[in-house]
Amino acid sequence: MAYKTSKETQEKKDAKKRHIISTAIKVFAANGYHGTTVKDVVDEAEISVGTFYFYFKNKEDLFQTLYDVVTDEIYESLFNSLKKINVEIDTGFSKAIAFFLKATESHRPLAKIMLIDAVGLNPQFEAKRAEVTNKFINITAGHFKELKQNSMIKIADVEVSAMAFIGTINMILVEWLQSDNSKRLTDFAYTLIVYNLQALGIIFNEENIRKAIFETLNTDLC
Amino acid sequence: MAYKTSKETQEKKDAKKRHIISTAIKVFAANGYHGTTVKDVVDEAEISVGTFYFYFKNKEDLFQTLYDVVTDEIYESLFNSLKKINVEIDTGFSKAIAFFLKATESHRPLAKIMLIDAVGLNPQFEAKRAEVTNKFINITAGHFKELKQNSMIKIADVEVSAMAFIGTINMILVEWLQSDNSKRLTDFAYTLIVYNLQALGIIFNEENIRKAIFETLNTDLC
Amino acid sequence: MAYKTSKETQEKKDAKKRHIISTAIKVFAANGYHGTTVKDVVDEAEISVGTFYFYFKNKEDLFQTLYDVVTDEIYESLFNSLKKINVEIDTGFSKAIAFFLKATESHRPLAKIMLIDAVGLNPQFEAKRAEVTNKFINITAGHFKELKQNSMIKIADVEVSAMAFIGTINMILVEWLQSDNSKRLTDFAYTLIVYNLQALGIIFNEENIRKAIFETLNTDLC
Amino acid sequence: MAYKTSKETQEKKDAKKRHIISTAIKVFAANGYHGTTVKDVVDEAEISVGTFYFYFKNKEDLFQTLYDVVTDEIYESLFNSLKKINVEIDTGFSKAIAFFLKATESHRPLAKIMLIDAVGLNPQFEAKRAEVTNKFINITAGHFKELKQNSMIKIADVEVSAMAFIGTINMILVEWLQSDNSKRLTDFAYTLIVYNLQALGIIFNEENIRKAIFETLNTDLC
DNA sequence: CATGAATGAGCGTTCATTCAT
DNA sequence: AATGAATGAACGCTCATTCAT
Numbered sequence: 018m019a020y021k022t023s024k025e026t027q028e029k030k031d032a033k034k035r036h037i038i039s040t041a042i043k044v045f046a047a048n049g050y051h052g053t054t055v056k057d058v059v060d061e062a063e064i065s066v067g068t069f070y071f072y073f074k075n076k077e078d079l080f081q082t083l084y085d086v087v088t089d090e091i092y093e094s095l096f097n098s099l100k101k102i103n104v105e106i107d108t109g110f111s112k113a114i115a116f117f118l119k120a121t122e123s124h125r126p127l128a129k130i131m132l133i134d135a136v137g138l139n140p141q142f143e144a145k146r147a148e149v150t151n152k153f154i155n156i157t158a159g160h161f162k163e164l165k166q167n168s169m170i171k172i173a174d175v176e177v178s179a180m181a182f183i184g185t186i187n188m189i190l191v192e193w194l195q196s197d198n199s200k201r202l203t204d205f206a207y208t209l210i211v212y213n214l215q216a217l218g219i220i221f222n223e224e225n226i227r228k229a230i231f232e233t234l235n236t237d238l239c
Numbered sequence: 240m241a242y243k244t245s246k247e248t249q250e251k252k253d254a255k256k257r258h259i260i261s262t263a264i265k266v267f268a269a270n271g272y273h274g275t276t277v278k279d280v281v282d283e284a285e286i287s288v289g290t291f292y293f294y295f296k297n298k299e300d301l302f303q304t305l306y307d308v309v310t311d312e313i314y315e316s317l318f319n320s321l322k323k324i325n326v327e328i329d330t331g332f333s334k335a336i337a338f339f340l341k342a343t344e345s346h347r348p349l350a351k352i353m354l355i356d357a358v359g360l361n362p363q364f365e366a367k368r369a370e371v372t373n374k375f376i377n378i379t380a381g382h383f384k385e386l387k388q389n390s391m392i393k394i395a396d397v398e399v400s401a402m403a404f405i406g407t408i409n410m411i412l413v414e415w416l417q418s419d420n421s422k423r424l425t426d427f428a429y430t431l432i433v434y435n436l437q438a439l440g441i442i443f444n445e446e447n448i449r450k451a452i453f454e455t456l457n458t459d460l461c
Numbered sequence: 462m463a464y465k466t467s468k469e470t471q472e473k474k475d476a477k478k479r480h481i482i483s484t485a486i487k488v489f490a491a492n493g494y495h496g497t498t499v500k501d502v503v504d505e506a507e508i509s510v511g512t513f514y515f516y517f518k519n520k521e522d523l524f525q526t527l528y529d530v531v532t533d534e535i536y537e538s539l540f541n542s543l544k545k546i547n548v549e550i551d552t553g554f555s556k557a558i559a560f561f562l563k564a565t566e567s568h569r570p571l572a573k574i575m576l577i578d579a580v581g582l583n584p585q586f587e588a589k590r591a592e593v594t595n596k597f598i599n600i601t602a603g604h605f606k607e608l609k610q611n612s613m614i615k616i617a618d619v620e621v622s623a624m625a626f627i628g629t630i631n632m633i634l635v636e637w638l639q640s641d642n643s644k645r646l647t648d649f650a651y652t653l654i655v656y657n658l659q660a661l662g663i664i665f666n667e668e669n670i671r672k673a674i675f676e677t678l679n680t681d682l683c
Numbered sequence: 684m685a686y687k688t689s690k691e692t693q694e695k696k697d698a699k700k701r702h703i704i705s706t707a708i709k710v711f712a713a714n715g716y717h718g719t720t721v722k723d724v725v726d727e728a729e730i731s732v733g734t735f736y737f738y739f740k741n742k743e744d745l746f747q748t749l750y751d752v753v754t755d756e757i758y759e760s761l762f763n764s765l766k767k768i769n770v771e772i773d774t775g776f777s778k779a780i781a782f783f784l785k786a787t788e789s790h791r792p793l794a795k796i797m798l799i800d801a802v803g804l805n806p807q808f809e810a811k812r813a814e815v816t817n818k819f820i821n822i823t824a825g826h827f828k829e830l831k832q833n834s835m836i837k838i839a840d841v842e843v844s845a846m847a848f849i850g851t852i853n854m855i856l857v858e859w860l861q862s863d864n865s866k867r868l869t870d871f872a873y874t875l876i877v878y879n880l881q882a883l884g885i886i887f888n889e890e891n892i893r894k895a896i897f898e899t900l901n902t903d904l905c
Numbered sequence: 906c907a908t909g910a911a912t913g914a915g916c917g918t919t920c921a922t923t924c925a926t
Numbered sequence: 927a928a929t930g931a932a933t934g935a936a937c938g939c940t941c942a943t944t945c946a947t
Contacts, residue, residue, distance in 0.1 A: 051360075054936085054938080055937085055938060055939080056938090064912095065913060066939080067911060067912050067913060068911055070940075070941095071912095075938075076938070076939090133358060136358035138359075143417060150413075171437070172433070173429055174427075178430055181406075181407035183410055184411065185404075185406040185407055186406070188410075192376075195365060205396075205402075207396075208395035208399035209399060209403060212394065212395070212399075212403045212404075212438045213438065215439070216434045216435065216437045248927095255927095277920075277921060277922085278921095288921090289923090289927090289930065292921095292922070292923080297921070298920095470926095470929095470930090470931090474931080477931090493805055495717045496805050499916085500916085500917095510918080510919095510933085510934065511920085511931090512931075512933070514919075514920095515931065515932070519917075577803045577809075578803045581716070582715075583717075587861060616881075621875060621878075622874055622878050624851075624854050624855055625855065625875060626878075627854055628851040629846075629847035629850040630850070631853070631854060632850025632853055632854075636816070639809060649840075649843050651839055651840075652838070652839035652843035653847060655838070655839045656843075656848075657847070659838075659881055659882045660878045662881055720940085720941060721942060721943085730907085730908095731909060732908080732909065732942090733907060733909065733944090733945085734906080734908075736944080737906070742941095
C-alpha cells in the first residue's frame with residue numbers, strides 16, 4: 018500500500034516543490050504578487066496548472082509558503098552571524114549590519130519579495146508580514162534592553178529605538194532594491210553603521226569599524 | 240470650444256474631480272489598490288462609471304493623480320513647518336519631526352495609501368513612488384549637507400544618512416499604521432527625535448526637546 | 462442623474478432579463494443544470510458573458526430566478542382553473558386535472574426543468590424544490606380536509622392522501638416527459654382521474670367525466 | 684492470462700469492487716452525483732485513484748454499475764415478498780406495500796440515490812433510470828392486467844393505473860427522503876394502502892389491513 | 906495489481922473599459 | 927456632462943483521467 022510513499026518519492030516531491038518555489042521567487046520578484054499569474058509561474062517552472070495545484074492549495078498558499086521559506090532562510094543566517102557578536106560592542110554591531118547587507122545583496126529577488134511585494138497585499142496577509150518585521154524589531158529590542166541595563170547604550174525608549182534602527186536598514190534596502198543594479202549594497206555599510214552607533218550613543222573608533230566591515234565582507238560566513 | 244468652458248464650469252469640474260479623489264482616498268485606504276474596483280469608487284462617490292471615465296483616463300490615472308495630490312499636500316505642510324526651523328538646531332529638528340508625526344496622525348488614510356498601498360503595486364508605478372521617497376530624502380540630504388558644512392552635524396555620507404533618517408520615521412509610521420488605533424503616533428516623538436539627534440551628533444538638552452515637542456503638538460500649525 | 466433610469470430603459474432591461482430566462486429554459490431543458498454552461502446560455506441568447514453577469518449574480522441565481530418564474534406561472538394558471546371547480550365534485554376534479562395536464566403539455570421545457578432538472582441539484586436548492594412540491598400538496602390537502610369534513614370524500618390521513626394524489630400526477634408527467642413526443646399527455650387524463658376519484662371514494666358517472674374532460678381540453682382557459 | 688486469474692484472485696477482485704461500490708453509495712447519497720468527486724470516493728474507500736480506474740472505466744461507469752447493483756437488490760427482495768401475495772387480494776397488497784416501505788426505510792442511502800440523485804443527471808443516463816421505473820410499472824401493470832381480467836380490480840387503463848400506483852409510492856418515498864429522519868416511513872403505510880385499494884376498487888376490511896401491516900412490519904422478511 | 910504525480914481542457918466569474926443615448 | 931448597459935479577455939481553479947513506476 019505504500020511502496021510509492023517511499024522516501025525516494027517524497028524527496029522527489031520535495032524537490033519539485035522547492036523548484037516551484039524558487040521559480041516563483043523569480044517571477045514574483047519580477048512582476049509583483051498581483052502582476053504574477055499562476056500561469057506565469059507554471060510556464061516558467063515548466064509544469065502544468067494541475068501540478069501546481071497538486072503542490073499548493075492556491076496562489077496565496079504558494080506566496081505564504083514562499084514567504085515562510087524566505088524568512089526562515091534569512092533568520093537562520095542572521096542568527097548564525099549574531100552568535101559572533103557581543104565581544105566588542107562597536108565592532109560587533111558593525112559586523113552584524115555588514116553581514117546582513119552582504120547576505121541581502123546575494124538574495125536580491127528574495128529581498129524584493131519580502132520588502133516590496135509583500136507590502137499592502139491584503140489585510141489577512143498584512144498580519145503575517147507585520148509579524149515578521151516585529152520579530153526583527155523584537156530581537157533588536159531584546160539586545161537593546163540588555164545593553165541599556167548595562168549602560169552600554171544611551172537611548173530613550175527601547176522599543177521605539179529598535180523600530181528606528183530596523184527602519185534605517187529597511188530604508189537602505191528598499192532604496193537599493195529600487196535602484197538599478199549598479200550600486201553595491203555594501204557601500205552603504207559604513208555610513209549606516211556610524212549613523213546607528215551614534216544614535217545609540219556608542220563610542221567607536223572609525224578605523225576599527227572599517228576593519229570590521231572589511232573583514233565581514235571578505236569572509237565566507239555562510 | 241470656449242462657449243461653455245467658462246470659469247464657472249471649470250470650477251464645477253474641478254470640484255467634482257476633487258470629490259472623486261477624496262472619496263477614492265477613503266476607499267483605497269480601506270481596501271488597498273487591488274482590493275478596490277472602479278465600481279467601489281463610483282458607488283461611494285455616487286456617480287456613474289461613465290462620469291468616472293470622463294474625469295480619469297483609467298484606474299491607474301486616478302491612483303497616480305490621487306498620489307500626486309496627496310504628496311503635494313504633505314510637501315506643502317511640511318515646507319511650511321520647516322520654515323520655522325534653523326533657529327536652534329536641536330529644537331528645530333524636534334519641532335519638524337513632531338509636526339510631521341502630528342500631521343500624519345490626522346491623515347491616517349492618506350498615510351496608509353502612501354506608505355502601504357503604493358508599495359509593490361507594479362513596476363511602472365514603483366518609479367513614481369520611489370521618486371517621492373527620494374524627494375523626501377533629497378530635501379533631508381540638502382539640509383544635512385548645509386549643516387555638515389557648517390559642522391553642526393557629524394555624519395559620514397550625507398545621502399545615506401538622509402536615507403537612514405527618513406527610514407527611522409518611515410518605520411515608525413508603518414508600525415503605527417499597522418497597529419490598532421489605540422496608540423498615539425505622537426507618543427513616539429521623543430524617542431525618535433533623540434535617536435536621530437544622537438545619530439547626527441547634535442548636542443541637545445532633554446528638557447528643551449520635550450518643551451519643543453509639547454509646543455508643537457499643542458499649536459495649530461495647519 | 463436619472464434620465465437613464467427611465468421607465469423605458471427599465472422595460473428594456475426587464476425584456477432582456479426575460480429573454481435570457483426564456484433562452485435558459487430551453488437550454489436547461491435540453492442539457493440539464495450541470496450539463497449547461499454559462500457560455501451555452503449566453504451563446505444561445507446572443508449576449509456576452511459580461512451581460513449575463515450584469516443581470517444575474519451567478520449561474521445558480523439564474524436557475525433560482527428561472528425556477529421562481531416558472532413556478533409562479535404554473536401557480537397562477539392553476540389557481541385560475543381551480544376557481545371554476547367545487548360546483549360538482551366529480552366533474553370539478555376532472556376539469557382541474559385535465560386542465561393541469563393540458564397546461565403542462567404546452568409548457569414541456571418548463572415542466573422538464575421543474576420535475577427533472579431541479580431534482581437532486583444540491584442540498585441548498587433541494588429545500589426550495591421541496592417547498593414547491595409541498596405547496597401543491599398543501600393546497601390539495603386543504604381541499605381534501607374540507608371535503609372530508611363534509612363527508613364528500615373517504616380517505617384515511619388527509620396529508621398522506623394528498624401526497625399520493627400529487628404523486629399520481631407527478632408520475633404521469635415524468636413518464637411523459639421522458640418518453641418521445643408521440644403520446645399526448647391528455648390521453649392519460651381519463652384513467653388518472655378515475656384512479657383518483659375511486660381512491661377518494663367519490664361516486665361518479667363515467668359519461669359526465671368524459672364530457673368534463675372533453676370540454677376542458679377544448680376550451681381556451683388561459 | 685489464466686495463470687493468476689484463478690477463482691481466488693477473482694473473488695478478491697470482486698470483493699474490492701463491492702467495497703468500492705458500497706463506499707460510493709454512502710458518498711453519493713451524502714453529496715449527490717455532481718457533488719461527489721472520484722477523489723472523495725477513493726479517499727473514503729482508502730484506495731488510490733489508480734486502483735479505482737482499474738475497477739471502473741470512469742466515474743459514470745461506477746454510477747451505472749452501482750445503480751444496477753442497487754436496483755437488482757431491490758428487485759430481488761421485492762420479488763421475494765411478492766411471492767407471498769395473491770392469496771387474499773386486499774391483505775396481499777397491503778403486505779407488499781408495507782414490506783416495500785419497510786425495506787426502503789432500512790436502505791435510506793440507496794433510496795436517496797435511486798430516487799433523488801439519479802434524476803436529471805444527464806440525458807444518456809436518463810434512459811436507464813426511466814427503464815428502471817418502467818420495470819416497476821410493468822411488473823405492476825402485469826399484476827393489474829391479470830387482476831382486471833379476473834374482475835378483481837376496477838380500473839380504466841392498466842398501464843396508466845400502474846403509473847399512478849407507482850407514483851403514489853414514489854411521492855411518499857421522496858417526501859420522506861427529503862424530510863428529516865424524525866418520521867417513520869412505515870407510518871404512511873395505512874393511508875397509502877387504503878388510497879390505492881380504493882383506487883383499484885378493491886373491497887377491504889380495515890381491521891384486516893391493519894393486521895396485515897402489523898404482521899409485515901414485525902416479521903423479518905429479509 | 907496498486908500507486909499517486911501529472912495533465913490540461915474547461916469551468917464560473919471578475920472588472921476595467923467603451924460608447925450609444 | 928452624464929449615464930449605465932454591454933463587452934470579453936483574462937483570471938484562479940477543478941477534477942476526470944492517464945501512465946510510468
